[in-house]
Amino acid sequence: MSKTFHITTFGCQMNEHDSEIMAGLLIEKGLKRVDDVRDADIEILNTCSVRENADKRFFGTLGQLKNRHENGDFLVCVCGCMMQQQPVIDTLKAKYPWVDIVFGTHNLHTLPILLDKVSAEKSKIIDIWPDTDVIAEDLPAERLFKHKALVNIMFGCNNFCTYCIVPYTRGREKSRAPEAIIKEVEALVADGVKEIMLLGQNVNSYKGYSENTDNNSNINNNSNSNSNSYYSDANSDELDDSGVESTMHSGKYTSFAELIYKLNDIEGLERIRFMTSHPKDLSDELIQAFADCDKLCKNIHLPVQAGSDRVLKRMNRVYNREHYFGLIKKLRSAVPEITISTDIIVGFPGETEEDFEETLSLVNEVEYDSAFTFLYSVRQGTPAEKYEDQIPEEIKHERFNRLVDAVNTISERKNSEYMGRIEKVLVEGPSRNNPFALSGRTDGFKLVNFSVEGTSFETCMDKLVGRTIDIEITGTKTFSLEGRIVE
Numbered sequence: 001m002s003k004t005f006h007i008t009t010f011g012c013q014m015n016e017h018d019s020e021i022m023a024g025l026l027i028e029k030g031l032k033r034v035d036d037v038r039d040a041d042i043e044i045l046n047t048c049s050v051r052e053n054a055d056k057r058f059f060g061t062l063g064q065l066k067n068r069h070e071n072g073d074f075l076v077c078v079c080g081c082m083m084q085q086q087p088v089i090d091t092l093k094a095k096y097p098w099v100d101i102v103f104g105t106h107n108l109h110t111l112p113i114l115l116d117k118v119s120a121e122k123s124k125i126i127d128i129w130p131d132t133d134v135i136a137e138d139l140p141a142e143r144l145f146k147h148k149a150l151v152n153i154m155f156g157c158n159n160f161c162t163y164c165i166v167p168y169t170r171g172r173e174k175s176r177a178p179e180a181i182i183k184e185v186e187a188l189v190a191d192g193v194k195e196i197m198l199l200g201q202n203v204n205s206y207k208g209y210s211e212n213t214d215n216n217s218n219i220n221n222n223s224n225s226n227s228n229s230y231y232s233d234a235n236s237d238e239l240d241d242s243g244v245e246s247t248m249h250s251g252k253y254t255s256f257a258e259l260i261y262k263l264n265d266i267e268g269l270e271r272i273r274f275m276t277s278h279p280k281d282l283s284d285e286l287i288q289a290f291a292d293c294d295k296l297c298k299n300i301h302l303p304v305q306a307g308s309d310r311v312l313k314r315m316n317r318v319y320n321r322e323h324y325f326g327l328i329k330k331l332r333s334a335v336p337e338i339t340i341s342t343d344i345i346v347g348f349p350g351e352t353e354e355d356f357e358e359t360l361s362l363v364n365e366v367e368y369d370s371a372f373t374f375l376y377s378v379r380q381g382t383p384a385e386k387y388e389d390q391i392p393e394e395i396k397h398e399r400f401n402r403l404v405d406a407v408n409t410i411s412e413r414k415n416s417e418y419m420g421r422i423e424k425v426l427v428e429g430p431s432r433n434n435p436f437a438l439s440g441r442t443d444g445f446k447l448v449n450f451s452v453e454g455t456s457f458e459t460c461m462d463k464l465v466g467r468t469i470d471i472e473i474t475g476t477k478t479f480s481l482e483g484r485i486v487e
Contacts, residue, residue: 004032006040010058011048013275014199015080017141017150019046022079022111024140029112033142037065041073042115047080049088049165052377058082062096069098075118077101079108083128084169087380093126102126105170109136131171137180145428147466149193153181153208153259154200159278161305162316162383163348163376166201173201178208178254178262185266194466195271195426196263203274204281206256257285264293270468271426271443275301280318282327291334298335299445302327303343307362308355311348314387321362328366339369339444346403347376347396349387356399363406369414369444370479371407375400408478415446415476422486423448425471427464438464440471447480448473 005026009019022044023033034040043065048054058078068074076099082088083104092099101114106129114125135155143149156171157164185196200206254262256274263272272295279302290296302324306312309320331338344359363371375396378385425440431449432439436457439449450471452460475482 003030004034004040005042005044006034006037007044007046008037008061009046010054011046011050011081013150013197014152014201015046015048016144017152017199018080018105018108019044020141020143020150021139022046022108023142025109025112026115027142028140042075042077044077044079044111047078047082049081049085049169049379051374052379055082059091062099066096066098075100075115077103077111077114079103079105079111081105081166081169084130085165085381089126089128097124100124102128104128106130106132109139133174135174135176137176146192147426148195148197148428149188151181151184151188151196151198152176152200153198153203153256153274154206157201158205159202159280159318160316162314162387163345163379165379165382168381170201173205175206175208177210178259179210181208181259182262182266185263185269189266189268192466194269194468195273196269198259198263198272198274200274200276202276202278202281204256204277204283204286206254206259208254208259209251210254211251255283255285257283257289260286260289260293260296264289264295269295272296273299273445277302279304279324279327284330287327287330287334290331290338297443297445298337299339299341299443300331301341301343302331304362304366305343305345306348306351306355307359308351309358311351311355311359314350315345315348315384321358324362325365337444339446340366341370341372341445342366342368343372343374344403344407345374345376346400347391349376349384349391350389351391351399356403360403360406363403363410367410367414368407369446370411373400373403373407412476412478415478415481418446418473418481419476421473422470423473423481423483424468425450425483426468427466429465430461440469442481448483449480450483450485452485 007019007023009015027033037043045058045062047058062078065076069076078092078099083102089102092102100118102125103110103114107127110127114127118125154173154175156173157167158173160167188196260272263269272293277300282302290298304324305315305317307321312320328340331340376391423442425442425448427438427440429439431437434449437449437451438460439447441447448471470486471483472486473481473483
């Protein structure tokens with residue numbers, strides 16, 4: 001079997017964590033991870049299907065591997081969300097027949113088995129699971145950072161926004177049991193983790209079922225008998241006739257807010273973050289958790305996608321402008337210092353100039369700290385693909401530029417308010433823009449770059465990375481802050 005591997009990851013933090021898990025599985029098997037694909041015996045491409053640009057990057061990267069594959073003992077594996085779409089599989093068969101292993105989002109834990117099979121049988125494998133009703137537990141992960149970790153709390157999505165392919169690639173919502181999450185976080189803290197990021201397509205809809213209400217119970221006692229040791233049963237979302245969650249046996253459901261309160265009690269953990277939140281499920285209980293839980297970072301990513309009720313309805317977002325404004329008001333009432341970011345799609349089919357102006361007015365009224373802005377791109381297999389009133393590219397780009405200008409103006413102004421403040425910053429590592437500076441994040445997720453003086457850079461790295469220190473803000477930019485260490 002090959003001895004070295006490299007993973008190229010496209011897309012979201014869920015994909016990043018999937019890659020960490022695959023790396024952990026292969027390292028546990030005795031393989032070595034390398035930083036350059038040219039040094040690898042196995043290349044794994046972990047794909048994303050949310051944006052058209054990610055599709056193009058994947059196929060471009062894959063094409064570059066053909067000569068390497070044909071001229072040596074080199075395995076190519078492709079996995080992730082794109083592999084859950086039949087047209088992509090058809091393209092791989094027709095144009096990239098030299099790919100060795102193709103697998104999807106539901107069976108990434110089987111990668112070592114697939115590699116063994118390819119090595120033994122010298123054959124190609126396409127192994128796509130349409131969905132699964134179990135959750136793989138206790139998977140090893142090779143984390144990118146010693147001091148912070150990504151933690152999946154649920155998988156899949158039930159929302160079916162008309163522009164989004166995720167429900168078709170990630171399957172229906174499945175929540176992990178709270179005991180399993182708590183056990184994982186406790187182990188991470190024991191290994192030096194200070195900050196966790198809870199992940200899910202929609203964390204607000206988390207409903208973790210516990211067979212035993214004792215928090216010390218072992219989820220693996222309920223493991224699926226016909227699966228390997230990594231499996232545990234996923235929860236059921238049954239409702240009684242009144243629409244209230246039903247209980248089974250002696251168990252109970254845990255809401256996302258209740259999970260936050262439980263994690264807040266873990267000794268040694270310093271910060272809790274989460275993404276992504278859907279506005280339709282943002283509860284008053286979770287808003288109160290921001291005020292009550294000292295470890296829950298005062299920052300929320302709350303995608304609005306559009307400011308027009310007409311567009312929101314066509315997107316099937318299941319909330320309107322007024323409801324979204326109400327959530328913002330509640331959040332800032334509970335925690336005045338909370339920072340808020342969002343996602344916005346420009347040029348959704350049928351978007352008029354009046355609709356776009358409503359999005360601009362929402363941005364100016366909410367005053368986001370930052371926003372991820374996207375040009376709408378057609379996703380094959382989604383309802384919006386069939387909408388006939390697609391927006392011309394030149395109009396999308398013109399609106400996009402106006403939106404970015406508005407967002408950046410607000411971000412720059414809000415960052416300027418940090419001038420002279422002393423902020424607690426969790427140091428993450430070297431600055432991307434200055435090789436002789438360090439960077440980290442505030443509680444509100446503001447990026448801070450700061451210089452180090454009086455000792456070697458390497459010594460400061462060893463001493464400060466993973467620690468929370470006081471930084472005085474001495475300069476502000478649109479996307480970041482600058483500062484100095486407060487002695």
